[in-house]
Amino acid sequence: MTTPQFTPRVFSGIQPSGGLTLGNYLGAIKRFVQMQEEGMETVYCMVDLHAVTVWQDPADLAKNTRELAAGFIASGISPEKSILINQSQVPEHAQLGWVFSCVARMGWMQRMTQFKDKAGKNAQNVSLGLFGYPALMAADILIYHATHVPVGEDQKQHLELTRDIATKFNHDYGVDFFPITEPVIEGAATRVMSLRDGSKKMSKSDPSDASRINMTDGADTIAKKIRKAKTDPDALPSEAAGLQDRPEARNLVNIYAALSEQSVDAVLADVGGQQFGAFKPQLAELAVSKLSPISNEMARLMADPGEIDRILAKGAVQAREITAPILAKTYEIMGMVR
Numbered sequence: 001m002t003t004p005q006f007t008p009r010v011f012s013g014i015q016p017s018g019g020l021t022l023g024n025y026l027g028a029i030k031r032f033v034q035m036q037e038e039g040m041e042t043v044y045c046m047v048d049l050h051a052v053t054v055w056q057d058p059a060d061l062a063k064n065t066r067e068l069a070a071g072f073i074a075s076g077i078s079p080e081k082s083i084l085i086n087q088s089q090v091p092e093h094a095q096l097g098w099v100f101s102c103v104a105r106m107g108w109m110q111r112m113t114q115f116k117d118k119a120g121k122n123a124q125n126v127s128l129g130l131f132g133y134p135a136l137m138a139a140d141i142l143i144y145h146a147t148h149v150p151v152g153e154d155q156k157q158h159l160e161l162t163r164d165i166a167t168k169f170n171h172d173y174g175v176d177f178f179p180i181t182e183p184v185i186e187g188a189a190t191r192v193m194s195l196r197d198g199s200k201k202m203s204k205s206d207p208s209d210a211s212r213i214n215m216t217d218g219a220d221t222i223a224k225k226i227r228k229a230k231t232d233p234d235a236l237p238s239e240a241a242g243l244q245d246r247p248e249a250r251n252l253v254n255i256y257a258a259l260s261e262q263s264v265d266a267v268l269a270d271v272g273g274q275q276f277g278a279f280k281p282q283l284a285e286l287a288v289s290k291l292s293p294i295s296n297e298m299a300r301l302m303a304d305p306g307e308i309d310r311i312l313a314k315g316a317v318q319a320r321e322i323t324a325p326i327l328a329k330t331y332e333i334m335g336m337v338r
């Protein structure tokens with residue numbers, strides 16, 4: 001439950017560690033825009049300090065940060081209505097991150113599946129930051145006293161940890177200072193899967209470019225990737241239940257539903273009985289019609305990186321009006337001499 005005395009505030013972040021994918025758009029950004037339009041106070045962040053938990057070439061990091069900002073704006077995030085920032089320009093994130101790395105317990109962190117996936121067999125040789133990553137994520141959220149966090153399904157465990165950290169801090173210091181944040185994981189595409197393997201998440205870090213749709217892909221590339229997407233030989237069912245053991249078919253239908261803003265059942269009422277040879281071109285046409293205005297606008301914005309930098313600088317000033325007092329109060333609660 002959200003603690004009632006906290007005014008609703010939305011925070012979410014995306015790593016500038018590569019291009020944006022359709023998974024980011026449907027799982028996260030589309031919802032970010034809706035929450036902004038619902039009139040909630042919204043803060044959206046390019047989490048560059050999270051990105052460097054694995055090696056980032058400096059020139060690429062700068063380019064990816066600006067491109068991600070362009071992607072946010074082109075998708076409908078308005079710098080007038082939302083606070084748009086890159087994490088490293090708001091130092092209170094990292095400062096509270098340190099505090100939370102002293103609140104979180106080793107055992108909690110060792111359970112994080114994203115760390116286990118990312119570290120793989122290499123756990124002794126990954127950065128300490130990759131292990132501590134979720135404590136910084138909790139700080140991103142709680143330094144705004146954010147009450148709602150829209151994310152894709154893969155972030156659920158990190159949000160539970162955020163709640164655990166807030167609860168432990170409040171308990172240890174005998175305060176009711178940090179809100180217990182609500183995850184917002186909603187819609188037909190909270191987990192968009194790889195186009196090549198229905199058991200794997202669509203990801204910007206997948207070595208196969210054919211596995212994902214990038215927000216910057218042109219119409220021909222999108223159509224080709226959808227045409228080549230892995231499917232099974234059967235026709236589409238007429239009801240959602242018929243997709244149960246068909247991960248690839250389910251993924252394409254979910255994408256269609258999310259892009260067209262319909263329920264899966266409504267989509268299947270239309271396309272049930274069709275073969276993929278007929279369905280895929282319709283999906284490609286829909287994807288191109290939704291994504292190409294965004295990629296065109298991204299390209300236009302990227303032509304003026306100075307303007308993006310000005311937007312992020314202004315966002316940082318607005319953000320710090322919120323974060324500086326919350327950090328100061330946190331330190332005071334902890335007994336840090338001010």
Ligand code: AMP
Pocket residue numbers: 013014015023024025026027028150151152153154155189190191192193201202203204
């Ligand atoms: P990341 O790119 O890992 O920083 O993720 C940014 C946001 O996009 C998070 O809210 C993720 O949960 C979401 N996201 C990333 N990949 C997917 C996917 N394949 N399906 C749905 N949401 C995703």
Ligand code: TRP
Pocket residue numbers: 011012013014015047050136137140141149150151155158
């Ligand atoms: N961990 C998130 C991801 O990989 C990105 C992120 C960092 C985030 N800080 C956040 C998401 C705060 C929501 C809120 O997708």
